[in-house]
Amino acid sequence: MIRFADVSVTYSGAAAPALHGVDLTVPEGELCLLVGGSGTGKSTLLGTVGGLVPHFTGGTLHGRVTVAGRDTRTHKPRELADVVGTVGQDPLAHFVTDTVEDELAYGMESLGLPPEVMRRRVEETLDLLGLAALRDRPIAELSGGQRQRVAIGSVLTVHPRVLVLDEPTSALDPGAAEEVLAVLQRLVHDLGTTVLLAEHRLERVVQYADQVIWLPGPGEPPVTGTPAEVMARSPMVPPVVELGRVAGWSPLPLSIRDARRAAGPLRERLAGLAPVPRPRPAPGDPVAEAAGLVVRRGALEALCGVGLTVRAGEAVALMGRNGAGKSTLLSTLAGLHEPASGTVRVGGLVPHRSRPRDLVRKVGLVPQEPRDLLYADTVAAECAAADQDAQAAPGTCRTLVAQLLPGVADDVHPRDLSEGQRLALALAVVLTARPPLLLLDEPTRGLDYPAKARLVAELRRLTALGHGIVLATHDVELAAELADRVVVLADGEVVADGPTADVVVSSPAFAPQVAKVVGEGPWLTVRQVTDALEARP
Structure with missing residues (x-):
């Protein structure tokens, strides 16, 4: 054909x-x-x-x-x-x-x-x-x-x-x-x-x-x-194939069903073990608070009485079906929507009533369409403008781009980048101002696995420095790797809010592949399984 x-x-x-x-x-x-x-x-x-x-x-x-x-x-x-x-x-x-x-x-x-x-x-x-x-x-x-x-x-x-x-x-x-x-x-x-x-x-x-x-x-x-x-x-490779490599399965599984059939010996090796806890800073003071938040978009009530608190050093994943209100909540925290009722404060400011130049030092939003943040003709010009807007030292944004997007030349036009590359550039532009609260809407859209790993490493570094992160995502593997908490929205309401392992493991829709394969215990990622097996006496 x-x-x-x-x-x-x-x-x-x-x-x-x-x-x-x-x-x-x-x-x-x-x-x-x-x-x-x-x-x-x-x-x-x-x-x-x-x-x-x-x-x-x-x-x-x-x-x-x-x-x-x-x-x-x-x-x-x-x-x-x-x-x-x-x-x-x-x-x-x-x-x-x-x-x-x-x-x-x-x-x-x-x-x-x-x-x-x-x-x-x-x-x-x-x-x-x-x-x-x-x-x-x-x-x-x-x-x-x-x-x-x-x-x-x-x-x-x-x-x-x-x-x-x-x-x-x-x-x-x-x-x-x-x-x-x-x-x-x-x-x-x-x-x-x-x-x-x-x-x-x-x-x-x-x-x-x-x-x-x-x-x-x-x-x-x-x-x-x-x-x-x-x-x-x-x-x-997807996590289920990576898990098969760790466990030494042959042939490598391509589906959850294939992996579960081979997972008996692996479950026995993991019996009595628990995931090695990843060092995380204790959550600090709130960087964002919303209570009784109601937001209408036209005739649609997009958020209905939502309450959310995000603390410094905490990564929160917003999950839920399409149209549940995740993007609306992020946009409201960034001051793009005025609530019909309820309260919202970010870094002591009321977002929709604050001047952009004041708000940019408190919160940064990377939208689903990263091109909305990119206006210059080259990567170098985009970085220079970001440094100037954030009053950061020259080269700050370009250094971030090199970390997230290695190998991209200064004279490349942002429109000539792939979707994932544009996302990395937009993220670097927002991070240049080092806002205490970082909001990301579908941050892994268009990213391959190595790029996603670099993103996770950078976001972990930011939480260790005390930044609060809220990401709206359908990527259950990203939530398993990064999030401390998962908040699930449905029809504009919060229906679950708790530690990542508790929320995603109990949900067939949001459980990562490793949790579905291993079953027993709060195993969420291949890295957790690998670390536990290596640490076993």
């Missing part, structure tokens, strides 16, 4: 090709998973399938990409639209209408499908993706995860033969991610749709893949094989 014949892509001004020596086939009716670190060319490879590369993005394409027999060099994206459906990392870039139902119908209107066909497909897609309750909602009022589902739905209604998806579950809660993956499975198995997707959260998708394409690095040819073959070689 998709054929890459010695494909290389080089962008203007780049020192090396973004892709090199791609020679492979994606058969019809298979789900093919594309893996690799940030900046290794995954989005470029996906873009070549629908003709976006090079017709839209520019650059030079060497070799040949054919989709259902059509050569993308001679067929522009609009001439491939009936065959290829593409959803990129940024759902907002796809939307052309104002409401959910109109967006689902737009692609079919462009192809001139009959009204009765359009109506039937819209209803089918609303049900498939759990969007029926949102059909009349303005897209501007949706959460990031809800927008992600609408973007996927707008492509599905056209019934393409090939689906190309870039980080399709990155903004979805665990339940919604499972629903989307179940839909993709149904399309592959029942309709013979070919699905090519890139995803950093391998724990969610690797067990469903028929084939895996691993991009080792810029300019290096890809490695292809079955999921088991590639996971045995890849440096980036």
